[in-house]
Amino acid sequence: MVEARSRFLEGIGSIIRELVSWILPCDGWVKLNTNGACRSIRFHVGCGGDVRDEVDNWIFGFSQNIGFNSAFEVESGVYFYYIHHHHHEELRRCGQQYRPLSQYYHIIITCAKSCFFSSSHSNNGFPSSTNISPLPNSFINLDQGDPVLFEAFWRKMSEECTVEIKGCELLSYLSDLRSVCWFMKxxxxxxxxxxxxxxxxxxxxxxxxxxxxxxxxxxxxxxxxxxxxxxxxxxxxxxxxxxxxxxxxxxxxxxxxxxxxxxxxxxxxxxxxxxxxxxxxxxxxxxxxxxxxxxxxxxxxxxxxxxxxxxxxxxxxxxxxxxxxxxxxxxxxxxxxxxxxxxxxxxxxxxxxxxxxxxxxxxxxxxxxxxxxxxxxxxxxxxxxxxxYKNFKLGLKESELFFEHSKSLMKERWEKLREVIEQNGDFTLPKFPRAYCNFTNESSETYPAFAWLKCNKDDEDCESYLEKKLKILVRGGIRFGSDPRYARLSMLVRGDDFDEFLKRLSNIKEITH
Incomplete structure (x- = not known):
């Protein structure tokens, strides 16, 4: 694992070529090698890496699109702090079980730009492939309707939802020739x-x-x-x-x-x-x-x-x-x-x-x-x-029911957002009438997947305002055939992104002055 790289000496104008080799970590350590790239100044950022132990065993690797930020931020290694902020899982390779990463005494993290740091007994949790916390100065993408809000629920249900597909199965184009939709199982x-x-x-x-x-x-x-x-x-x-x-x-x-x-x-x-x-x-x-x-x-x-x-x-x-x-x-x-x-x-x-x-x-x-x-x-x-729902009648907890669990998440988010909107006064949200739900057998409000936000300032483009002032990416009203004072933002983003969005919205007067 030896590669050559070029290094330009500032002020000298010459190029020096030097060999760079991967060195084993000391006993009791694992080493995480990472790299990152940014598509343009502030758009899609990605990172990847792998972890090896003191005898060069490959433990796991990852690659991830991590949202919207600058090339400087991703290359300087700041994203890899998220290693310390999420759940570690049992690490497996070729049937062999390793200790959770948090049980290693030290972790070495090596970034492309030589940003090194180590940790002793970090927070217990290596992130899922898409679980990234936003940085205070990063862009938050609320434009897309990616429904990652529900990931935590399905993580708990992983075993129940597991399917096994053998190599000899599902080869044919055909599924059911008796049906109009013949390719549907x-x-x-x-x-x-x-x-x-x-x-x-x-x-x-x-x-x-x-x-x-x-x-x-x-x-x-x-x-x-x-x-x-x-x-x-x-x-x-x-x-x-x-x-x-x-x-x-x-x-x-x-x-x-x-x-x-x-x-x-x-x-x-x-x-x-x-x-x-x-x-x-x-x-x-x-x-x-x-x-x-x-x-x-x-x-x-x-x-x-x-x-x-x-x-x-x-x-x-x-x-x-x-x-x-x-x-x-x-x-x-x-x-x-x-x-x-x-x-x-x-x-x-x-x-x-x-x-x-x-x-x-x-x-x-x-x-x-x-x-x-x-x-x-x-x-x-x-x-x-x-x-x-069939088993709920037999004593299953309501928290294990998908629609009830998800509705509680949506309700909580909408209540938090409405509270912030009422406090700052710069924006308004639509109000929804209560109605009786035949599924839950109770009267309820609507908690949409998107918030249709209106900027109360005259002639203000809501999309541009949120992007320039708060670094929040939303979808402007013009794209919906509506007024530019409106913008759509997703309520289905991860908790860290949503909390950071509320924080910035709450402090909008301080940020914009």
């Missing part, structure tokens, strides 16, 4: 039906379930199916609309393929053409959390109208379940239901057989189905959720 279809029956948020009887690579692919599949069934060969593309503020990705998802079948036409409230249209109804709405119905009526604009209901957030940890949705085409996503965004699983509940077939055809042509490994994992996790 029957176990996943049954698990989804069971979940909706448990929650009571959607009707699945006498309907087809089409699985997709997340709800994004299903949205495009729905556009393809609805528009191709409406147009003759010489018709213009069908107009796609949604009431503002609408989900910021709808315009790009509609037009990215430059299809001759459909085109984005903006705010449904302003649509007055005597032409066919597809209206997307998102409820609860992304970004503002409101409960919605269709805006357009056939007798208003004169054109033939079709509806897509995006119900990604119609789950009891976000909003009361007031009714069982029975729409012709409904979209759901595994990522916002349980937090497993990386599995890329979504599903559509479709009443019309021909529409379901066309959606299946779109997915077949774009990705030849959906990963069976992901389907297997999703089916197992949904089964664990459903079984927990």
């Amino acid at each position: 029957p176990e996943l279809r049954d698990a989804i039906k069971r979940l909706h029956t448990l929650v009571g948020n959607a009707e699945t009887n006498d309907r087809h379930i089409v699985v997709g690579n997340g709800s994004t692919q299903l949205f495009q599949a729905a556009l393809f199916a609805l528009s191709s069934s409406s147009l003759s060969s010489d018709d213009n593309p069908i107009n796609v609309v949604a009431a503002a503020p609408y989900y910021s990705e709808y315009p790009d998802q509609t037009d990215i393929l430059r299809s001759g079948l459909h085109k984005w036409n903006g705010d449904a409230v302003e649509y007055d053409k005597n032409e066919a249209y597809i209206e997307v109804v998102t409820s609860p709405n992304n970004p503002d959390g409101s409960i919605r119905g269709p805006v357009l009526k056939k007798n208003k604009c004169g054109g033939e109208g079709k509806l897509i209901y995006d119900l990604a957030y119609y789950w009891p940890h976000y909003t009361p379940i007031t009714h069982k949705a029975k729409h012709d085409l409904m979209l759901f996503t595994f990522s916002k239901c349980t937090g497993h965004a990386g599995s890329r699983i979504g599903w559509a509940i479709v009443k019309d057989t021909e529409i379901a077939k066309k959606m299946t055809k779109f997915i077949q042509m774009s990705s030849i189905g959906v990963s069976k490994e992901s389907q297997t994992r999703a089916a197992k996790i949904i089964e664990v959720v459903c079984e927990s």
